[in-house]
Amino acid sequence: MAKVLLVYFSHGGNTRKMAEALKKSVEAGGVAVELKKVADCDPASMRDYDGVLLGSPCYFGVMAADMKSFIDRSIVLFGKGELMGKPAGVFASTGGIGGGGELTMISMIAGLLIHGMVVQGSRKGGHFGPLAIGEPDERVMGELQLYGAQFAGLVKKLAA
Ligand SMILES: Cc1cc2nc3c(=O)[nH]c(=O)nc-3n(C[C@H](O)[C@H](O)[C@H](O)COP(=O)(O)O)c2cc1C
Numbered sequence: 001m002a003k004v005l006l007v008y009f010s011h012g013g014n015t016r017k018m019a020e021a022l023k024k025s026v027e028a029g030g031v032a033v034e035l036k037k038v039a040d041c042d043p044a045s046m047r048d049y050d051g052v053l054l055g056s057p058c059y060f061g062v063m064a065a066d067m068k069s070f071i072d073r074s075i076v077l078f079g080k081g082e083l084m085g086k087p088a089g090v091f092a093s094t095g096g097i098g099g100g101g102e103l104t105m106i107s108m109i110a111g112l113l114i115h116g117m118v119v120q121g122s123r124k125g126g127h128f129g130p131l132a133i134g135e136p137d138e139r140v141m142g143e144l145q146l147y148g149a150q151f152a153g154l155v156k157k158l159a160a
Helices: 014-028 043-048 065-077 101-114 138-159
Strands: 003-008 032-037 051-059 087-094 131-133
Touching: 003 014, 003 043, 014 032, 014 051, 014 087, 014 131, 014 138, 043 065, 051 065, 051 101, 051 138, 065 101, 087 101, 087 138, 101 131, 131 138
Parallel strands: 003 032, 003 051, 051 087, 087 131
Antiparallel strands: none
8 A cells, every 4th residue: 555654843733633634534545644743754764655745834934944954854865866756745724814824835845846746736725735724624624635635646646
């Protein structure tokens, strides 16, 4: 069975709730998920998975520093292109509309694209990935369900 690494940073629990819901929806799509706090995850371990999902709150308009540090330390995988062609996706939690939620996701996506990863976008809802304002509500839970199903489909296609 294909397996995905889902890494998140969360101080207040909003991004963690999103991560837990996303784990369930990817698993419902037939792909195993390992859920890890960013503090407990070695970036080099991304090489061992068929796909990677990253989640962060919006801090001062972009991803939290812990997540940026995780991406910066993934440089160890860059030289040999170890993440090339792997599926990836992002999600974020923000404090308010216009607070930088999209920039938070785009800043994470930039790191993933630079590794040559294939990023899952979305036609419906948040185009760059699921985005919550504060605590994830029913709308966000629906987006996480849809995004997880799409991501599981992409992982299975590329892992085949
Ligand atoms: C240091 C810090 C910076 C923040 N900066 C922003 C910001 O620029 N824009 C915004 O909309 N919310 C901002 N917030 C609010 C968080 O993005 C929001 O509360 C989020 O849901 C927190 O996620 P968590 O519960 O997973 O920690 C900030 C919060 C903190 C603690």
